[in-house]
Structure formats: C-alpha cells, structure tokens
Amino acid sequence: MSDSGTALLGDAPALPERVALLLRERILSGGLRPGTFLRPDRLAVDLGVSPTPVREALQALRADDMVRALPRRGFVVAPLDRGDVADLFAVQAHLTGELAARAAGALDAGGLAGLQGLAAEVDALIEEPGGEDLALAGAEHRFHAALNRAAGARKLAWLVGRAAHYLPPRFYTDRRAWRTATVDAHRRLLAALAAGDADTARAAMEAHVLDGRDLLVAHLEAVGFWGADEH
Amino acid sequence: MSDSGTALLGDAPALPERVALLLRERILSGGLRPGTFLRPDRLAVDLGVSPTPVREALQALRADDMVRALPRRGFVVAPLDRGDVADLFAVQAHLTGELAARAAGALDAGGLAGLQGLAAEVDALIEEPGGEDLALAGAEHRFHAALNRAAGARKLAWLVGRAAHYLPPRFYTDRRAWRTATVDAHRRLLAALAAGDADTARAAMEAHVLDGRDLLVAHLEAVGFWGADEH
DNA sequence: GTTGACGATATCCTATGGGATTTGTCGCGA
DNA sequence: TCGCGACAAATCCCATAGGATATCGTCAAC
Incomplete structure (x- = not known):
C-alpha cells in the first residue's frame, strides 16, 4: 500500500470481483486448504487493497x-x-x-446462427495451441450465456452460474x-439444436458438463486437495 | 447519521444481513418492483446506515x-x-x-429423536394462534437445517438455502x-424417516416445498407483483 | 437534426478511526 | 496441580471523509 495501489492484479473488471476470483483460484489450487482461517484486514494488506x-x-x-463467516x-x-x-x-x-433442451425448442434461425458463430469462435481458439486461455474461456462463457439466454430461464441460468464458480x-x-x-460436444449439441431435438441436446450438454467435472476432480487429485482422507 | 446510527432496524444479527433481509422483503412485497434502480449511497442514508x-x-x-449490478x-x-x-x-x-431421502438412509436413533424434538417445537408454535412469527420461522428453519445436516450433503443444502431466500x-x-x-407434512416426513423409507420421505418433502411455492405465488398475485403482464 | 464537447453528479475505492467483542494470559482459590 | 474469573491485547465491524473516474444532461456547433 505504499506506492501505486493495485500491485499484483490486472485492472479490467471491478476490484471486488478480481479479489474474489483470486481467492477462488487459491482455494481450488490447494493454496488455501479447507479449514484455513482468513482475516479480512490481513488479506487486504497482503493484496495491497x-x-x-x-x-x-x-x-x-x-x-x-x-x-x-464466523461472526x-x-x-x-x-x-x-x-x-x-x-x-x-x-x-x-x-x-x-434442461437449459439446452429448452433452447432446442425455443431457438429461431437467427439465434441458431448466432450460437454457431460463437461456437466457431471457440473452436478457432481451441485449434490454436498457443492460444490465450482467457480468450478461450471468455468465448466459451459467451457461448453458454447465449444458449442460456435462448432457453429463457433466468433463475436456472443463475443457479448454473453459481455452481460454475467451482x-x-x-x-x-x-x-x-x-x-x-469440447469441439465434439459443441458439434453434437449444435446438430441437436438445429434439429430441434431436445433430448439429444440435453444429453450432449450433460456429457459436456460431466467432462468438466472429471477435469476438476483430476486437478484436485493432482494437487493433493483432499489431503489425508481415506482414499 | 444524525444521532444514533441504527434507526429503524433491530439489532440481533449482523448489519449487512439485516439490510439484505429488509431489501428482500421490500422486493417480494412489491415495494420495489423489478426494473427499479437502486442507488447504494442513497439507500444508505435512507436506512440510516x-x-x-x-x-x-x-x-x-x-x-x-x-x-x-450495472457497473x-x-x-x-x-x-x-x-x-x-x-x-x-x-x-x-x-x-x-433428495436431502430428505438421504437423511432417511443415514439417520441414527439419536438424530431421529432430535428431529422429532424440533418438529414438536414447530408444532407447538403452530398451535398457538397468536404465536410469534419469527419464533415459528426460526424453529422451522432449525428443523430443516438439522435434516440437511443429517443428509450430509453440504453443497445441496447450500443451493437449497440460496433459493430459500425467495x-x-x-x-x-x-x-x-x-x-x-405443515404439521401434516412433518408428521408424514418423520414417519418415513423413522421407517427409513427414502421414497416416501422424498415425496413428503417435495409436497411440503410445493406448498410453500403455492403460498408465495398467492402472495405475489395478491400484491399485484406481476403488474400489467398478459395473465 | 445530429454530433461533439463540457460540467455536474454519483459511484467506486482508499484511508483512517472508534466501538464492541473475542481470544489469550495471568492470578487466585480449591 | 487444576479449574475459574478478570484484565489486556488483538481483531472485526462499521462510520466517516476524501479523491479518482465514469456516466448523464445540457448546450453549442456543424
């Protein structure tokens, strides 16, 4: 807190959100294990905010x-x-x-074209091996957000967003x-959406999410997140 | 900010939580309609915090x-x-x-007795016609919290708690x-839990929640929450 | 009529300070 | 020696003041 304010953070979105992101990453990276105490004032000086x-x-x-919170x-x-x-x-x-299934029933031609465009952006970034992680994550996020908007279920999308922080x-x-x-999942999903096939869209999306779960679990195993559990 | 700080609020839990509670009630009471803009600083002076x-x-x-949030x-x-x-x-x-079903399979004698005791407290408060709303709500909350704890699914209980704010x-x-x-739902639920009947417990609990939904919908209709929608 | 820039307003964040509560330690008595 | 009560230190919670920055409304110019 001596010189320039934000010391070790970028400066694109709002500051509280960046702090939250950083803490989420530290927790899921194993840097902050469950049970660790966090002192707000101490965190503030450590982060320079x-x-x-x-x-x-x-x-x-x-x-x-x-x-x-412990009051x-x-x-x-x-x-x-x-x-x-x-x-x-x-x-x-x-x-x-469920969101994918609803989108399959509610999507018009323009909406489908928009989703295809977003999926194409994701695919393009995936193909580039040295691609920017943040750009890829942003494109993936926009794709899912557009799909959720098309499904027209705000509260479901909200719940999904909560859990997605993990x-x-x-x-x-x-x-x-x-x-x-991912490219395969998107391809199957878009085909189902184009055909208006809600069940196939649902299945493709569920599989996509469970892929993400497996990745997270593998990561947590790798960093020894579970610690000395009974394995 | 003139004299004593907290002006129109009680003082039991933390201050931000009380403010959040008050705003939630105002929104669902129709006092703050969807689309209404909220200015943080103005809210602060209005609430006297x-x-x-x-x-x-x-x-x-x-x-x-x-x-x-609009940045x-x-x-x-x-x-x-x-x-x-x-x-x-x-x-x-x-x-x-799902939580009720898991609790049915995981509950030991002591846990069951505890739940029965909490349910008895709720029933007693319900019988009193002039009973304190807050006491009743608190007892109901403790009952559900104990059940969720018994189910041993922290993240599911968390998601339920989020949506419960509505x-x-x-x-x-x-x-x-x-x-x-409610007394009927609790009775059926406890019977199922005592018998270890997960399916019946699940059905009883689902019905209980949907009763709550019907109440909320009736309330929102009564206060004209939906406004000039196509009905 | 549309576009451009300027000033007022409000948000967002920083910095600081006081009041209240919890924790840790010490001394006392059993 | 061990349990118990009181005092001191540390910390959180909230209030207040002030500065940097972005947005909105207005007005002049093209």
Whole structure:
C-alpha cells in the first residue's frame, strides 16, 4: 500500500470481483486448504487493497459456500469433499441439460446462427495451441450465456452460474483432453439444436458438463486437495 | 447519521444481513418492483446506515439474483416472472426431496429423536394462534437445517438455502393453510424417516416445498407483483 | 437534426478511526 | 496441580471523509 495501489492484479473488471476470483483460484489450487482461517484486514494488506473490496469479495465467496463467516472472528475456507463435488456437478449437469433442451425448442434461425458463430469462435481458439486461455474461456462463457439466454430461464441460468464458480478457467482451458472433447460436444449439441431435438441436446450438454467435472476432480487429485482422507 | 446510527432496524444479527433481509422483503412485497434502480449511497442514508454494509447487502442480493449490478450505474431489481418462480421451486423441491431421502438412509436413533424434538417445537408454535412469527420461522428453519445436516450433503443444502431466500418468513408463517399443511407434512416426513423409507420421505418433502411455492405465488398475485403482464 | 464537447453528479475505492467483542494470559482459590 | 474469573491485547465491524473516474444532461456547433 505504499506506492501505486493495485500491485499484483490486472485492472479490467471491478476490484471486488478480481479479489474474489483470486481467492477462488487459491482455494481450488490447494493454496488455501479447507479449514484455513482468513482475516479480512490481513488479506487486504497482503493484496495491497483496502478492506472494503475484500469484505465484498468474501461476501461473494460466502454466497458460493467456498468460505463461511464466523461472526466477529473472520472467515474459514469451507470443507469440500468428493461427495460435494459429485453432488454439485450432478445438479449442474441436470440444470444445464434442461437449459439446452429448452433452447432446442425455443431457438429461431437467427439465434441458431448466432450460437454457431460463437461456437466457431471457440473452436478457432481451441485449434490454436498457443492460444490465450482467457480468450478461450471468455468465448466459451459467451457461448453458454447465449444458449442460456435462448432457453429463457433466468433463475436456472443463475443457479448454473453459481455452481460454475467451482470450475475456474485455468483448470480446463489448457487441457488437451478437454479441448478435443469440447469441439465434439459443441458439434453434437449444435446438430441437436438445429434439429430441434431436445433430448439429444440435453444429453450432449450433460456429457459436456460431466467432462468438466472429471477435469476438476483430476486437478484436485493432482494437487493433493483432499489431503489425508481415506482414499 | 444524525444521532444514533441504527434507526429503524433491530439489532440481533449482523448489519449487512439485516439490510439484505429488509431489501428482500421490500422486493417480494412489491415495494420495489423489478426494473427499479437502486442507488447504494442513497439507500444508505435512507436506512440510516453507512455505505459499507449496504454495499455488502447488495452483493448478497446479487448472489441471489434479486438485483443486478450495472457497473458505475448502481443496481436494478431483477426481473421475476411466473416461469422463474416455477423453475426455482421445481429445483428446490427436487433438491429438498433428495436431502430428505438421504437423511432417511443415514439417520441414527439419536438424530431421529432430535428431529422429532424440533418438529414438536414447530408444532407447538403452530398451535398457538397468536404465536410469534419469527419464533415459528426460526424453529422451522432449525428443523430443516438439522435434516440437511443429517443428509450430509453440504453443497445441496447450500443451493437449497440460496433459493430459500425467495420465501421470506412473513409470507407463510401467518397463513392458516400453511400451518395445517405443515404439521401434516412433518408428521408424514418423520414417519418415513423413522421407517427409513427414502421414497416416501422424498415425496413428503417435495409436497411440503410445493406448498410453500403455492403460498408465495398467492402472495405475489395478491400484491399485484406481476403488474400489467398478459395473465 | 445530429454530433461533439463540457460540467455536474454519483459511484467506486482508499484511508483512517472508534466501538464492541473475542481470544489469550495471568492470578487466585480449591 | 487444576479449574475459574478478570484484565489486556488483538481483531472485526462499521462510520466517516476524501479523491479518482465514469456516466448523464445540457448546450453549442456543424
């Protein structure tokens, strides 16, 4: 907090959101293990920001159930076991599948063309091996957002977005397996949407989400997230 | 900011949470219609608190998708139509039912006795016609929380808690129909739990949640929440 | 009538400080 | 020696003030 304010962060979106993103990554990277205590004021000085945006970021993490508030005592990183991840992605797959199925029934020609364009952007970025992770993640996000908008179910899309915070970009964008699986999933999904086949769209989307789950689980295993559990 | 700080609020839980509760009630009561703009600083002076807890409360509402943030322009009350409510409670019923089913399989004698005790507290408060709404809502909450704990699915319980913010206490505790339906639902649920009958427990709980949905819908109709929609 | 720039307003964040509560330690008594 | 109560330190929670930046309304110019 000596010289220039934001020290180790970029400066594109709002500050609380960037802090929340950083904390989410630290938690899922194993840097902050479940049970770790977080002191807001200390975090603020460590990150080089003031307490206000840190407070807000911790509130956001609390809404994701990634930290829990201990009144007058700070925050703790919430527990997360294999069962939790399984539950989370089971719901995620179900809801995302439902959204895809609804989109299949509600999509007009223009909407379909728009989705195809977004999918093409994603595919193009996937093909580039040295591509920007952030650009790829952004394109993927826009694709899903457009699909959800087409489905016309705001609250379902909201729930999906909540749970999606458990799968940050850098845990999948650089995985070769995910890249190949994704182009295939998008292809099958778009074919189903074009045909208005809700059931196939649902199935393709569910499979896509479960691919993401497998990636996250593999990552968590790799970093030893579960610690000394009974394996 | 003139004299004593907290002017029109109680003082039991944390301040941001109380502000969030108050805003949630205002929105679902029709006082703040979807599309209404909210200015954080103005809200702060109107409520007689500082901008800091208001910021945090609005962040919490944003996590519930009850308001949306417009960067540098404040917040808007999020849209909510009949389809949204239907979706929300369909998911809520499914997840709550799942939790009940798991509890049926995982409950030991002590846990069952504890739940029966909590249910008895709820029933006692329901019988008292002039009973305290807050006490009843608190007892009901503890009952469901204990059940969710017994089910051992943290993330499912978390998702249920998010969506539950759409059903504030005062929209159901004073409804006679809800009171009679609730004692019956609890009785059937406890019987199923005692017998370890997961399917019956699930069905009873789903019906219980859908009762709550019907109450909310009736309330929203009564206050003219939907406004000039095509009915 | 449309476009451009200017000033007012409000948000977002920083910085600081006080009040209240919890934690940790010490001393006392059993 | 062990349990218990009180004091001190640390920390959170919230209030307040102030500055940097983006948006909106207005007005002049083309």
